[in-house]
Amino acid sequence: MDDQQVHYLDHAATTPMVSAAVEVMTAHLRDVGNPSSLHASGRHARRVVEESRETIAQALDCRPGEVVFTSGGTESDNLAIKGIFWARRSADARRTRVLTTAIEHHAVLDPVHWLGDDDGAEVELLPVDRSGRLDLDALRATIERDPTSVALVSVMWANNEVGTLQPVTEVVALCRPHGIPVHTDAVQAVGQVPVDFAASGVDALTLTGHKLGGPFGVGALVVRRELDVVALVHGGGQERDIRSGTIDTPAIAAFAAAVELAVKHQAEHAVHLATLRDDLVRRLGEAVPDAHLHGADLGPGRLPGNAHVGFPGCEGDSLLMLLDARGIECSTGSACSAGVAQPSHVLLAMGCDAEAARHSLRFSFGHTSTEDDVDAVVEAIVPVVERARAARRT
The missing domain is CATH 3.90.1150.10 (Aspartate Aminotransferase, domain 1)
Structure with a gap:
């Protein structure tokens, strides 16, 4: 055997992991310096992190400041779902509805259901056809029933089980006239199909390192700077005060190398x-x-x-x-x-x-x-x- x-x-x-990511990560593992420190070693680590942020932003066509580093896809999905919901409801108590599809990954479904069970959200699971594609007419009807009560919509870019691509741009077109933010879990999509944050029109996008040749334990939530997101983790105020915690410089550098390579090829x-x-x-x-x-x-x-x-x-x-x-x-x-x-x-x-x-x-x-x-x-x-x-x- x-x-x-x-x-x-x-x-x-x-x-x-791709060789480029392994090499980059290995090169930084012996580096000393917290990216939040002000001395030379800290500034060097910060430079590595910010250059990595710029690399990812260029690959996904977003602004560097829109890339929020996390521990991976599950954290990014939770941050998007809960953080956007809390911010939207805080601004307008009528916004209690969360719309998503019945075929989402559990990293989306579980926080959505948690909000419904424990935090007053009204959860609506949208149907799909026999190929696993979202029923856009059902989404339209659900939104138009009461658009002012919708806190957010989350529709994955590509299904992780059957591989069906979702009509993300059409979802955005239905939501935008009502000012409804759209989140997409693009964990399976980046590197396999074209993913352009700006062109898609979504407000938040999840990706992770280990699905595209990077290391475990690192990912990102790309989120528009104009969109308010309530933090899940409070502490040192890193990552726009959306995601506190000491930044993993070697993993982020390897993540950026993998994203750049995956998108390029x-x-x-x-x-x-x-x-x-x-x-x-x-x-x-x-x-x-x-x-x-x-x-x-x-x-x-x-x-x-x-x-x-x-x-x-x-x-x-x-x-x-x-x-x-x-x-x-x-x-x-x-x-x-x-x-x-x-x-x-x-x-x-x-x-x-x-x-x-x-x-x-x-x-x-x-x-x-x-x-x-x-x-x-x-x-x-x-x-x-x-x-x-x-x-x-x-």
């Missing part, structure tokens, strides 16, 4: 991922005729590295473990809820029944993926599916 080749197809959960990277993904989907369909794709059709409406495939008559967890025994690593959905014996909330919202929402695997490609990974899955899938179906029958 130790000599078995591993075929890693779970890049949506985390992707390996996004177009060619997307072609590479889509080529591998399309080949896998085609060959899986030939090997297992009743296998089927969940989410948007292959093409521009879907993340290029995502293949979410259903295998009727199987349990996704069984398929995952059988493939894992053969050195093939994938997932049944979000890594943050893996191991939880319940159907995918994303697939249920898309109209799948409970059984169909449990028989799927997510194969996600990244910068280390090759055709060998596709070959390995195709070679293993028939005996694995047969064994998983046999286990269901016994």
